[in-house]
Amino acid sequence: MRPERLIYLPLGGAGEIGMNLYIYGWGRADAERLIVADIGVAFPDMDSSPGVDLIFADAEWLIARRNRLEAIFLTHAHEDHVGALGYLWEALRAPVYARAFTGRIATLKMEERGQDPAHVNIVGPFPEQVAAGPFKVGFLPVSHSIPEASALVIDTPKGRLIHTGDFKLDPDPGLSEAHDPEAWAEAARPGIHALICDSTNVFSPHPGRSESSLPDNLHRFVADASGMVVATTFASNIARVRALAEAGIAAGRSVALLGRAMQKMVRVAEETGVIDAFPPLITAEDAGDLPRGQVMLIVTGSQGETRAASAQLARGRFPGAGTEGGRQLSVFVKDDPRQRARGAADRQCPVGKGRHGGRWRGWRLSRVGPCQPSRSARGPPDDRCPHGDPDAWRASPSARPS
Numbered sequence: 525m526r527p528e529r530l531i532y533l534p535l536g537g538a539g540e541i542g543m544n545l546y547i548y549g550w551g552r553a554d555a556e557r558l559i560v561a562d563i564g565v566a567f568p569d570m571d572s573s574p575g576v577d578l579i580f581a582d583a584e585w586l587i588a589r590r591n592r593l594e595a596i597f598l599t600h601a602h603e604d605h606v607g608a609l610g611y612l613w614e615a616l617r618a619p620v621y622a623r624a625f626t627g628r629i630a631t632l633k634m635e636e637r638g639q640d641p642a643h644v645n646i647v648g649p650f651p652e653q654v655a656a657g658p659f660k661v662g663f664l665p666v667s668h669s670i671p672e673a674s675a676l677v678i679d680t681p682k683g684r685l686i687h688t689g690d691f692k693l694d695p696d697p698g699l700s701e702a703h704d705p706e707a708w709a710e711a712a713r714p715g716i717h718a719l720i721c722d723s724t725n726v727f728s729p730h731p732g733r734s735e736s737s738l739p740d741n742l743h744r745f746v747a748d749a750s751g752m753v754v755a756t757t758f759a760s761n762i763a764r765v766r767a768l769a770e771a772g773i774a775a776g777r778s779v780a781l782l783g784r785a786m787q788k789m790v791r792v793a794e795e796t797g798v799i800d801a802f803p804p805l806i807t808a809e810d811a812g813d814l815p816r817g818q819v820m821l822i823v824t825g826s827q828g829e830t831r832a833a834s835a836q837l838a839r840g841r842f843p844g845a846g847t848e849g850g851r852q853l854s855v856f857v858k859d860d861p862r863q864r865a866r867g868a869a870d871r872q873c874p875v876g877k878g879r880h881g882g883r884w885r886g887w888r889l890s891r892v893g894p895c896q897p898s899r900s901a902r903g904p905p906d907d908r909c910p911h912g913d914p915d916a917w918r919a920s921p922s923a924r925p926s
């Protein structure tokens with residue numbers, strides 16, 4: 525009789541940017557019981573895939589074996605980790621597990637595609653665990669640029685696996701859990717059979733700056749600004765969106781959020797208790813009626829996306845929020861491999877005609893903090909750094925000759 529075995533099969537996200545979809549299995553060959561970690565999308569670029577809106581992993585292998593699929597686990601709510609859920613769930617039909625914030629985003633994804641959101645189950649942080657066939661899976665909090673990101677602690681008959689998802693070693697991320705070395709030590713106490721680790725910025729020798737290092741500078745920038753202030757960042761970076769809003773309020777400005785994605789993320793953060801209360805906001809229409817020097821807009825489109833609020837605003841088309849002809853709204857994007865893959869770097873949008881006078885002042889909020897694998901002195905017997913581009917993958921310690 526064939527022996528039982530542990531398998532790891534990335535259908536997406538390994539050696540490439542985005543569309544994370546990883547399979548773990550345990551059992552006899554070709555009869556393994558399976559679980560999925562993340563089910564995300566990648567974003568096309570105009571050079572290689574014009575006319576394509578979304579790309580996700582080819583799940584044919586998994587769909588053909590869906591009767592062996594026990595559950596889908598979501599590490600966090602970034603699109604490259606949850607974006608394909610609504611599209612693929614009908615073909616997979618397995619229960620979905622996530623923490624509250626991620627679960628609420630997953631629920632919305634299911635509803636958008638006509639799926640029953642009751643299949644999404646909310647799980648508390650590790651040491652709470654979910655039994656899924658031969659696996660037990662827990663959500664170990666990590667700091668990241670979105671609330672309630674978690675590594676997966678996957679107990680298998682072969683031993684414990686840690687699937688990190690994306691993470692940053694931030695002792696004070698401003699929202700959700702800080703990096704907690706003691707929690708990681710506790711999770712590692714039984715021994716780790718394999719670490720499956722994010723590799724974003726693995727080449728950077730610099731420790732990441734904490735998200736908490738931003739607010740003081742933001743307050744100063746906004747307080748010193750004249751005219752209207754427009755800031756952009758990732759919609760899902762609730763800590764930073766809130767810090768921007770607080771800087772605007774502290775400077776005596778009225779603050780409006782422009783862009784549905786950002787409004788949705790803030791609403792979900794409030795609904796799930798991630799934040800108690802967001803600073804008071806006004807609508808874009810109300811902002812249009814105020815003197816520009818009293819207004820701060822926080823807008824989507826930090827990567828220069830052509831349909832986001834920043835681009836609409838730059839063209840003078842955003843309802844209620846006028847812009848002034850002859851000015852320029854510039855969005856500077858750090859040379860990030862994920863954004864390079866989207867072909868979205870350093871776009872400038874000419875400002876269209878609007879109702880109010882004033883000045884644009886741009887500044888750059890580069891990504892804060894490289895993600896570096898956290899490794900114990902001994903390390904697990906096996907580790908894999910599957911995320912990111914092929915160079916980062918090859919930089920995995922397990923890929924280097926010893």
Ligand SMILES: [Zn+2]
Pocket residue numbers: 600602668690
């Ligand atoms: Zn992420």
